[in-house]
Amino acid sequence: MRELTTDHISQQFNAELETLRQHFLTMGGVVEKQVSDAIQSLLEGQGDLAEEVKAKDKTVNQLDALIDEECTRILAKRQPAATDLRMILSIGKAVSELERMGDEAKKIANHALKLINEGESPRGYVEISRIGQMVTSMVRESLDAYARLDIDLAVSVAKADRKVDLEYKTAIRSLITYMMEDPRSIGPVFNVIWILRSLERIGDHSRHLCQHLVYLINGVNVRHVPTEELEALATEDKKV
Structure with missing residues (x-):
């Protein structure tokens, strides 16, 4: 395990940084479960689980705040520099990504409830299962x-995000074709x-979460770097 934090004269500063890190990972755990539960609620027809996913949105927002x-x-009190500053900036941005993941999980739960209440869609569950497995692995x-x-x-x-994008585009094309052939399926599909x-x-x-991590570790901003160039820049040695 890589270590980036430094030992400060102020033990309180060390404690503040560790608390920040732990709160971030706690929020990540809540969001990860939100995503997996949202998918499970649909595939297994569990309306109660979908409602739990929606309820967790409040916890995610509280942790975000x-x-x-x-x-x-910490920025105002400690005026951190170098690695400490990058850690705070990186976590601040990464938290926004987690909060948006939670919002998307809530959307999935809402649509799952509609499908559960109105009857299953005739198509698309295989695609949701396959892409869902890929995405939950990415989050974890x-x-x-x-x-x-x-x-x-x-x-x-x-890099895995490229495979998700390809699977998504293929699934959408298939579902649009299906709706054109059977207009009665348009609502659920x-x-x-x-x-x-x-x-x-x-x-x-x-993917964005991982880009923020690259910045934290190496000080390289790869937010807008093509995927094929990411590895070279991410592993570039940087003195901090």
Whole structure:
């Protein structure tokens, strides 16, 4: 496990940084469960589980506000530099990605409830299962990368997003064709399409999470770097 934090004269400063990190990982765990539960609620027809996903949105928002307040307080009080500053800035941005993942999980739960209450869609569940598995793995591994400061895992997750995008485009084309052939399916299939869209967006946010981690570790801004160039820049040695 890589270590980036430094020992400060103020033990309180060390404690503040560790608390910030732990709160971030706690929020990540809540969001990860939100995403997996949202998918499960649809595939297994569990309306109660979908309602639990929606209820967790309040917890995610509370943690978002708490972490934002902690980042602001540390910046104002400690005036951190170098690695410490990058950690705070990186976590501040990464938290926004987690909050948006939670929003997308809530959307999935809402559409799942519609499908459960109105009857299953005739198509799209296989695609949701397949893409859902890919995306939940991305969320889990992006958080593991942050916990272990594992830049290789971060790069791997970022690359996986391309596969999700390809699967998403293929699924959408298939579902649109199906709706054209059977207009009666338009209502339920549209709910499936919106779920797939949310899954694709969660994959994007997982990729962004890993890009923020690269910045934390190496000080390289790869937010707008093409995926094929990411690995070279991410592993570039930087003195901090």
